[in-house]
Amino acid sequence: MTAQYLLYEHIMMEFFRHLFKEDKMIRIDDDRCVRCGICVKECRNNVLAMVNDEKGLHVGVVHPENCSHCTHCVDSCSFKAISFSGETSKGRGKELAGIR
Numbered sequence: 001m002t003a004q005y006l007l008y009e010h011i012m013m014e015f016f017r018h019l020f021k022e023d024k025m026i027r028i029d030d031d032r033c034v035r036c037g038i039c040v041k042e043c044r045n046n047v048l049a050m051v052n053d054e055k056g057l058h059v060g061v062v063h064p065e066n067c068s069h070c071t072h073c074v075d076s077c078s079f080k081a082i083s084f085s086g087e088t089s090k091g092r093g094k095e096l097a098g099i100r
């Protein structure tokens with residue numbers, strides 16, 4: 001195996017890893033969520049916020065475009081209420097605010 005092949009393989013793996021990561025969007029399962037607010041405090045990018053609307057008090061994904069996919073919120077939730085969906089967040093920004 002040549003060095004050039006290994007470099008090519010590395011570049012392709014990084015490309016697909018980045019593509020996969022970018023296509024994931026944070027989602028909150030309101031049936032599991034107990035509204036403790038810990039994930040909101042854990043998110044340094046202000047992606048999440050407690051929202052009180054027609055659905056009642058819940059965690060809203062208010063700035064999905066800022067998500068760095070660090071998974072701190074996922075790790076902080078003891079109720080496994082946070083996951084990444086396969087939907088893309090590219091270009092949709094605030095339109096997705098409050099999505100479940």
Ligand code: SF4
Nearest residue numbers: 033034036037039077
């Ligand atoms: S940490 Fe989990 S249970 Fe608490 S508000 Fe966030 S999603 Fe809901």
Ligand code: SF4
Nearest residue numbers: 043067068070071073
């Ligand atoms: S993955 Fe990181 S940046 Fe994205 S919402 Fe969770 S804590 Fe915030």
